[in-house]
Amino acid sequence: MLIAGALLYVGFRLNARRLLAEQRRLSRIVEERTKEVVEQKEQIERQKEQIESSIEYASRIQRAMLPRQELMDDLFPEHFMLYLPRDIVSGDFYWMLREGRKKVCCIADCTGHGVPGGFMSMLGSSLLHRAARDAQGNIDTAEMLNHVRELLISSLHQSTSNQSNKDGMDLALFVIDEETNMLQYTGAHNPLVIVRRGEVIQLQADKMPVGIYTNRAKPFSCDWFQLEEG
Incomplete structure (x- = not known):
């Protein structure tokens, strides 16, 4: 009996030591994994801050390329502009230019x-500036x-053989002659809406983007509309 009891006691102590050693080993693993997770979390947070800082800086550059308020007030003294990017930087923009007696605007x-x-x-925005400069003062919306x-x-x-690169723009471009009050408009998918004495008038756009298109040889068209005071 004494021998059996001694053997049981020794076996119990050995099992207890093994369990304690295993517990310590698992604790070290948990501590190491926890440390790794914390370090990864801190690294992700640093990267997130760097990315957000870069995007905020890009947003400031993008906004700096939009028309200045002074130009907008000069071209359209009574106006409002609703510009609410879904993200910090936006795929939407507006562009304006004065060319002599003509007001040029693009959304x-x-x-x-x-x-x-x-x-x-x-x-x-950069390409619109270049196209306006190349027109040398003779701006035609369709040709532009x-x-x-x-x-x-x-x-x-871009090429028609590379279908993966279809980036482009949908837009409305118009020119107003201050002397004649005549509006010329060309649109790529985006129509132009005019409200006159409660009537809604819509100038239709061409059903193609500014970019690669299956019918690339088809030129853009333009509409003319006589504006009235008030």
């Missing part, structure tokens, strides 16, 4: 949202959009 919606859309909007389309296709190396 555009680029493919993509967030950072990709932001890149496209800055490219679109045709030129912007070719510039964008060239800038993005």
Whole structure:
């Protein structure tokens, strides 16, 4: 009996030691894994802060490329602009220019949202400036959009054989002659809406984007509309 009891006691102590050693081993593993998780969490938070800081900086650059308030007040003394990006940076933008007695304005919606859309909007604004400069004061909305389309296709190396790159813009572009009060308009998917004495008048857009398109050879068209005072 004494021998059996001694054996049981020794076995119990050995099992207890093994269990204690296993518990310590598992505790070390848990501590190591917890430390790794905490370090990864801190790293992710640092990366998140860096990304958000970069995007905020990109947003400031994007907003700096939008028309200045002084220009908007000069072109359209009575106006409002609703610009509410879904993300910090936006794929939507507006662009304005005075060319002699003519007011030039464009409202555009680029493919993509967030950072990709932001890149496209800055490219679109830059190409509109270039197309207006190339027009040398003789701005025609249809010819200008045709030129912007070719510039964008060239800038993005687009081709009909590469269907994965279909980035582009839907937009409405119009010019108002201050002397005649005549409006010229060209649209890519986006119509122009005019409200006159309670009547809603809609100028239709061409059913194609500014960018690569199956019927790329088709030029943009334009509409003319006589504006009235008030």
